[in-house]
Structures are given as structure tokens and as C-alpha cells.
Amino acid sequence: MDMNQYLEVFIEESKEHLQTCSEQLLVLEKNPEDLSIVNEIFRSAHTLKGMSVTMGYEDLANLTHKMENVLDAIRNSQIILTPELFDVIFLAVDDLEAIVMSIAEGGDGKRDVKNVVYQLQLIEKGESPVFSSIAETAAASTVHEKEEVTSGEYDEFELTVLQQSKEQGFDSYEISIDLREDCLLKAARVFMVYEVLEKSCEVIKSNPPVELLEEEQFDRKFTFTVVTKESSEELHKKIMKISEVEKVGINTLNLDDLRHTANAKEEKKAAVDNQAQERNALLLSENKETKKQAPVKPASSKTIRVNIERLDILMNLFEELVIDRGRLDQISSDLDNQELHETVERMSRITSDLQTIVLNIRMVPVETVFNRFPKMVRQLARDLNKKVDLEIIGAETELDRTVIDEIGDPLVHLLRNAMDHGIETPEERLAKGKNEEGKILLKAYHSGNHVFIEIDDDGAGINKDLVLNKAFSNGILTKEAAATLTDKQIYELIFASGFSTAETISAVSGRGVGLDVVKNTIESLGGSVTIDSKENEGSIFLIQLPLTLSIISVMLVEIQKEKYAIPLSSIIETAIIKKEDIMNAHNQQVIDFRGKVLPLLFLKEIFEVPVHQEKEGFLSVVIVRKGDKLAGLVVDSFIGQLEIVLKSLGNYLTSAFAISGATILGDGQVALIIDCNTLIH
């Protein structure tokens, strides 16, 4: 059967289940007593196994199966949780992720999982013979349960039906049918068998369930439970007449046995429940505080997956609508018709609601980036022999998809940096009188038109002298310049390229490339990053990001008859100056601006704008910055500030000078967006 149409769904769901697995494993590591978490993990692993078997990825299925066994043993208290055991399970999850990723990239999902499987098997077998009696009975009944699976389980209702039919003189059979291996239309064969049985019997149960049989989600074997007056030999003959049936096995059901096992199971379940409840009660009383902090399980929301391209198309269409609305507005005010006025106004309101929704659709919670951090932090902490607790706040904060895609790597880097350089070793921490376990707080929140992400560690903080010395020796700073720097400016030095304060270079961080890359990436997103730190108390890295990259605030200016947009993020302020105030320095026109010499760039000349008329007397200047360099852009007039939709100039005009993109104004005209970074040298 062609599985390609399901592949995408399979990959997405596998990723989700693996994510649940690793999240829950982390929770479990903190509360090893809470067996309900094991159940959660077990369920995810189980679904994953089912899916991978259906899709035919053997290694994936094999590994999940082994993992499931171990989890099952944990669930039944046969294995005691140790950090080493967690390591192996995490390793298994890593392998699973690698397999899923390779499938997503078009691979065949093959991977050498022998080592992990072997380790899992060791754990599975490595149980010590000394076990409490409860555990043993639980183990015994699990084995029993597994045997039962082939012959099916019956609930109370089905048992009653069987009982009643027996009283009325019917016989109960369990018919198991094996189809031939080369059978093509399995569902059709199942249907034929069903039809034959229906003529002379009552089918009360099928295993696997009917829905799965219809979808061909079974291997070759299936079982029907029937009540009938016909003899088993007759049934056997009838079924064997159907082509592609390989084997038919008919068992007479013994009701007393069934009742017995059902009861036994109930009891066992009750016992396990009791046990769990007792444990929970114990935990509650012992550890009320940690319980309180346990994250509330997010309510599952109804979602559909939509290709991002479709959203872009929606956005484009919507923009056209906005432009047409502007025109309609104009027409309606020209015509001065009351009814037209009202309709246009209602349309305006609807379009502005629509705008909010269209923009919101593209927003994604930062969770999608954050959720891979806990595992990374755990692994890194073990590698570094440090104890670190990562707390995440505000994972539901939403950011534009385009920003989300870019922000992952810088955050990874900052987290690694905090763990490697910030958090001290447990011994050092104890010596300093701190808690042995370091704490990193990752916090995201909205404020105005921005999203802030804060990485807050309670580690060693930044040593100012160390930073200064390093800056001197790397030639980033002169001793004279250092005297004028504030603390914050000193901290900012660690973002300079070619800077690293780590005394030994580790594989984690400290190659001296990195923090400057972090800063550049964030700035290229239109954001900024600042540091605050207190020695021996920790550091805070604060990242400020725009809500979206597709909509930016600009100042619209006019140069002769042309309109240009300057991003507000690079504007410091605007000013109107007298022509007489312009001075000449080295063939460069400058002005004295608040005690600083500010070079003037005449956009009219730089952009070779056709001149229609000269303005007299005063000049309008937009003061922009690139890093700490300032420049004044001379324009003819300011039109005002507005929010615009950023558009690319396309592939044909790849190298437009000092233009970073374009936008469409309310009147349908195109305005170009000035790239201040290329104007300032």
C-alpha cells in the first residue's frame, strides 16, 4: 500500500510523541515516584511503535518496543530508576529522534540501534531477584496478560452475552484466521469471512477491532468471537472455502475461565491503583511544594496544519484588499452617498479585524523553540558535571514564524554560555554558600510591540577585571578608553568579535566565536541584546525582538516627488536645521549636533533623484545609526510614521543599492525601504 500520503502526518505525530516522551522523562527524573508519568511516556512510546510498524520502519519499531518493555517494567516497579537508566532511555529517545529526522529528510529510517537496544535489554533483564511480593504478582500477571492478548479479552458486557447465549443452547467459539502472506486485499477477505459467519452465527467481537480491520491495520491474523448452533467443523469448512485463507483455528470458549481471568485482572488493577494512590498520598504530604510547581497540563487545542506558503498568499490577497479599501474610501467621500458611506465604513471595520487575525495566524508560540532546551540542558549538565535546573516561563508567548525560525541558535548559544561560564561546579557553589544546584531561568514575555526573552542564571556573574584584561590583550580596547566605560559597557565587550574569557577552551563554548554571532543574528532580526551582571550572583541576558518581521514601523519621507521609507529601528530622531549651520570638513558636509559632529548624507544626490524644485532655507534631517556611528540623512520633508508590510524586490533586481526592500502604500504605489547600514560606512 502506498504510504506516502500518510508520511507527513506520521512524521509530525512522531515528533510530537517524542517531544512528549522527553518532556515527561524530565518530569519523571524529578519525581521518580510518580508512576502516572511513566504511563504517559508509555502511551506515547506505544503509539509511536504502532505507527512505525504500520509505516514499516523496523528499526524505529524495534527500538520503541524495547523502550516500551523497560517502561513497562518501571511501571510495574520491577526496575528501580537510576540516573544511568535515564541516560540510556534518553539515548534511545535521541536515536528515535534521529531516525524520525532522517525519515523526514527522505531517508529510509534505517539506523544502527543495536547498542541502545542491547543496553535496554540489559536493563530489562538486570532486575535483581529480590523483589517485594506485590511486584512479583504484578510481574506474573503481566506475563499472563500478554498471553491473553492473542486470545482476546472480554469485557463485562460481552461476557454476559456469551453467558446468555450459552443458556439458550448456543455454543461460543473463538475463530482465528490466518491470511496468506501474499494476500493483496486483506480487508476484502475479512469482509468475506465476516459474511460467511453472519449467515449462521452472531459475531460478538473481533480482534483487532472492526475499524482497524477495515483499514487493513493488522498483520495477517485476526480473530472473531461468535455464538452459533453450528458445529466447529462446519464453520471450519466454510471459512476454508474462501480464497487466500491459510489457516483457521477454532476454539470453544470456556466461560468460567474467562470470568476468572477477568476478575483476576480487575483485582490486580485495583491493587496497582491502590499502590499508586498510596504513593501519591505519600508524595503529596512529603513534597507539597514541588507538587504545586508541577506544570499544569496544557489543554489540548484544536488545530490544523497549514502550509506557510498559503498563509503568505492569504497575506498578499489581504494587502490588496486593504489597498482597494483605501480607494473605495476615496470614491465614497467623492460621491457623498450616505448608504455608500455606511457600507464602506462597515467594510473598513471588518478588514481591520481581519488584519489582526491574518497577522495572528502567522504567530507561533516560542514553545516550539524552547521545548528542546530542557533535554539539552540536562545532557550538558551531565557532560560538565554541574547541577543545573532550567525553569521556563512564558513558553506560550507568541512570535512571528520568521523570527522563531531564526532565534533558536542564538538562544542555544546563550544557554550553553550560561552553563559553561556562568554556573559554577557544585563544589564551588557550596563553597560560596549557594545551593548546590544552579538555576537558569528562561523567560519570554510581551511588552509593547516587542517580545523579550530573558536568560537569567545564578552563577558566577561576569568578572569585570577579567573582561577588561582580555579586551586589552586582544586589542579590542585601550587602557585610556577603558576608564570612561560604565559597567554595562564593559559587559557589552564580551559581544565583541574575537573575545572569549574562558580560561580553557571547552567543546561547549569558548572558542571566541559565538557571542558576537549571537549579537549579529539578533540585530539582523531587528532586535537587540543587553547584559546585566553581578559578580557571584549571576548574569541576565535580555533579548528584545520585534513581534514580526513582515510588518515594520517606518518613517515615510519625501525626496522631490519620490517617497522612501526609513525603518524606525535605525532612526534616533529627526531634526530641521538651517542651511547656514552646515560646515565642511574634509570634503564632507557636517553639522554640529548636540556637541557631536554629524556627517550629512544628501539622499537626493546619493539616489540621483530627478530634481523638480529646490527647497530654500531649511533642511529636514533624519538622524540614523549603525552600531554607534551616526549620520544625518537629508530629505525634503517628513510624511509621517506608519506600519508597513515588508516586501522583497524579487529575484530580478538582486543588488539594488542601499535598498532593503519595498512596500505598497495606501494609494497602491510602491515605496522603497532605505537600508541605513549600507549608507553609513
Next chain:
Amino acid sequence: MSTTNLVQDMKVIVFQIKDKEYAIPVDKVSGIEKLLHITRVPKAVQLVKGVINLRGVITPIIDLRVRFGLEELEYNDSTRIIVVILDDMEVGLIVDSANDVLDIPVDSIEPQPEVVGHSASEYISGVAKIEKRLLVLINLEKALSLEVNENMRKEG
């Protein structure tokens, strides 16, 4: 071309620049627009007149008069922008007027005779004679290429 033997007729858009008629295969054309407001792109080559807003997509515009080395003309009511698709890019061509859609028999197309010193000839893939009309078929790849133009600028 092997396909020309199979296809008997070719549908083309016919347009006029100065006193000549030119043609582009209809499957390369995504639309014909009346003149819209063109935003000049600073420091772009002379060929590129700027960009327009084509239903929400920023589309670059080139002037075929410049390409063919003709004098530029004030745009008027009959000026049209023919939007063509080349390698997933949409580019608008400014022409004096767009006249017709024609089916021309493929075997009426003849290769352009080699003319020395005529700058337009390198952008032409052939000539078709229909009754008394002479249609010049445009080679879009060459006509849209910005590189050739830049080289020419450097040489000049």
C-alpha cells in the same frame, strides 16, 4: 527545435515598438497591464525603469526601447506593460502598444538574418511573415538579461 515540428501553430502576443511589430509566445505572458505608477529604483541600470505594484507583488519593469537602443518616448494612453514569466521571475516590459493575439504557423518563422552592427538583433530569435505583416520574435532570456547590459555599459 524538435517541438516545432510537432506544433503547427504558435500563439503569440503582438505588440508594437516604434514602427515595428514584435511577438512573444503567449505561454510566457502572464498579463498585459495599462501603465501603472512606476517607482524608480535608485542607481539601477538605465534599462530598469523601476518597480510597480502588480496585485500586491513588487514587479520590476524594463523598457524595451532602451534595450533595442531606440530613443525613449513619453508614456501615453496606448503604452502597455506586458508581464512575462522567465524562470519563476515576473518582469514587466514597457511597449508602445499591444495590438493582437495571433496564431502563426511555425514554418513561417525564419531565423533572423545576421546583421552586423544592429544592437537589437541579439535579442531576436526569429522573424515570421504573415500576409503582409512582419513579426519579430523576441528572445526573452537575452532581452531580460541584466548582465549583458552591464557589460555594455562598462565597455561604453
